[in-house]
Amino acid sequence: MTEQKYSLDEIRIRLNELDDNLLQLLSERRKMSIEVAKSKVQTSKPVRDAEREQQLLVKLINNGLDKYNLDAQYITKLFHTIIEDSVLLQQSYLQNLANPELSRKPLARVAFLGAKGSYSHLASREFFSRKNTELIELNCEGFKEVANTVESGHADYGVLPIENTSSGSINEVYDLLQHTTLYIVGELTLPIEHCLVATEEIRLENLTTLYSHPQPHQQCSEFLGRLKGIELKTCASTADAMQMVRELNRPDVAAIGNASSGKIYGLQPIKGNIANQTENHTRFIVVARKAVEVSPQIPAKTTLIMSTSQAAGSLVATLLVLQRYGINMTKLESRPIMGNPWEEMFYVDVETHLDSEAMQNALLELTKITKHLKVLGCYPSENVKPTQVQLG
Structure with missing residues (x-):
């Protein structure tokens, strides 16, 4: 039997010390991420640098294997999380510069479904945690009440779940967006662990x-x-x-x-672990009375709603406009138009800035071939795609 060099209590004390050191280093790294964002303000470089991220990961993986006996999968998973956090921090910093009137507000009144502990409450706290904003939390009894609370001026923001990887789209929220005067100003994907x-x-x-x-x-x-x-x-x-x-x-x-x-x-x-799918996530949108400016250095999404004529091929014609301008569509959802039997409203999410030349040209064409077209909002994309690594 191998003799134990340290007692269990001694091992735990040392582990606690190491964990505290890790937290300190992560905090320091976050501060450096903000410094990176400041430098990009001067150079106008985009937040993400795929080549730099890939070089960093390859170097870390090789060092982990050669120096510390750490396997590639462990390092990749760990630094994907760290890189994602860094990207979102930099995006938040640049967004504050693009919207100075918002960054000057120390308090934000946020309406969400349910009381403390609801998933909408958790999403609200997660979204605003990177904005250094103190929250005044306003819990509501329904999605419509969330929207009404923001529209009436009693809240600055509303947080609404819009789709889930297991149960699909939340139709009540899509129907609300058809009639609201609010704009989508942000998004968040939250892991759901039922x-x-x-x-x-x-x-x-x-x-x-x-x-x-x-x-x-x-x-x-x-x-x-x-x-x-x-x-x-x-x-x-x-x-x-x-x-x-x-x-x-x-x-x-x-x-x-x-x-x-x-x-x-x-x-x-x-x-x-009672959910139908082990990978269970809900996407939330953040709505406000005023649209936000999105820094051109940040990956953005734009959400549209539109209706087309009932002529054959009308919807296809609108989608071909997006394809012609190289605009990637990430979501297409249809909902019936109340009071208009057999007619539908289409909700479209695309990965592009509203102010980009491609999007502006596409909107000009879409206006001509749709019965109704409205931009629900342009906002920073929270979907940080993991850096792909190819080891030689």
Whole structure:
């Protein structure tokens, strides 16, 4: 038997020291990322430099293998996260320069669905965490209330979920966008980690009642289908579901929520990994009364809504305009137009700046061949594509 050189307590003390050193280094690296952004203001270079990122990763992978016995996959995964954070920090800095009136506001009133601990609440905090803005949080009971709270001036921003990788598009939000006067000013993709939470550790067969928002219910349908004899009750948000379980304080009741938010309500996870898909993400949009300026150095998205005539090939004609100008479409969603049977409104996300020559030329052509066309917003793309590495 190998003799232990250090006691477990000594090992843990050393690990804590190393972890603290890592946090300090990550903090220093973040400060340097801001310095990089400042230098790019002078040179007008884009935030992302694919060649530089690839060279950095190759060097780190080789050093990790040769000097520290760290495998390539571990280093790649770690630095993809660090690079993503650096890119988003630089984008936030440049956006503040492009919108100085927003950066001067120390407070932001943000409306979202549900109470503290809802996924919309978590998305709100995540989005504004890079903007050094203190939040006044306004929880709402429905998506329409979120939009109305911003439109009325009682909130500066609204955060709305718009699509999920498991359950698809959130139609109620798309329908809201058809009639709102608000603009999309940002986006965020949040990992969704559903689990069952309850007041105490219990066996699944002892559950009689389960509370959930309709979206998590749909995203966990396969797991829920295997539960027998359980009454499913709908709540306005995941936070409301967890709050209900806390108030009932019964050992036979649980909610679909997430572990971190469950702690807010004194609940503990009793079953994890219950979603239909292990990679479960929700995309949120941030809306405001005024559109934002997007720095040309930042990758941007533009969202349009349009309707076409019912003549054969009308929709195809609009999409060919985008193709002709080399504009990449990332989303196409259709929704019925209320009061106009068999007519549809199309929502289109494209990866380009609204002010780019290609987009302006495309809009001129689209205006001529559509019945209705509106720009819902141009905003920084939060989708940081991982740097591809080719090792020789």
